Amino acid sequence: MLGTKVVPLIAILLLSVAAVGYFLFQAPLWCGAVTREGALCRNNSSGLLIGCHLREHKFQKLKMAFVPKAWRELNRGLWATPRDGIATLSGLGSAVSALAAVVAILVTSH
Numbered sequence: 001m002l003g004t005k006v007v008p009l010i011a012i013l014l015l016s017v018a019a020v021g022y023f024l025f026q027a028p029l030w031c032g033a034v035t036r037e038g039a040l041c042r043n044n045s046s047g048l049l050i051g052c053h054l055r056e057h058k059f060q061k062l063k064m065a066f067v068p069k070a071w072r073e074l075n076r077g078l079w080a081t082p083r084d085g086i087a088t089l090s091g092l093g094s095a096v097s098a099l100a101a102v103v104a105i106l107v108t109s110h
């Protein structure tokens with residue numbers, strides 16, 4: 001049985017998924033791929049993951065999403081000092097517990 005408390009939570013979850021999806025695939029943005037001159041491409045594109053009409057840029061954006069140099073830099077920053085490591089771990093812990101809550105909702109609501 002679907003409890004009345006669970007419905008708003010699921011609505012929030014669906015809305016946030018829709019918002020992320022819109023941002024990744026639909027939002028009007030600039031391409032932002034790095035050109036041969038080392039500048040950022042200024043062509044219009046829709047969505048963070050989709051480049052402009054140039055195929056090379058589309059590929060570059062996808063590559064950035066899956067093998068992101070920026071993410072590696074970010075990851076190094078997360079573990080730079082023991083204090084940062086603890087902050088990262090507690091952040092991961094809260095993310096895991098949020099996920100567990102979602103799973104619990106899905107399991108108990110059936």
Ligand SMILES: [Zn+2]
Pocket residue numbers: 031032033041042043051052053054057
């Ligand atoms: Zn481009």
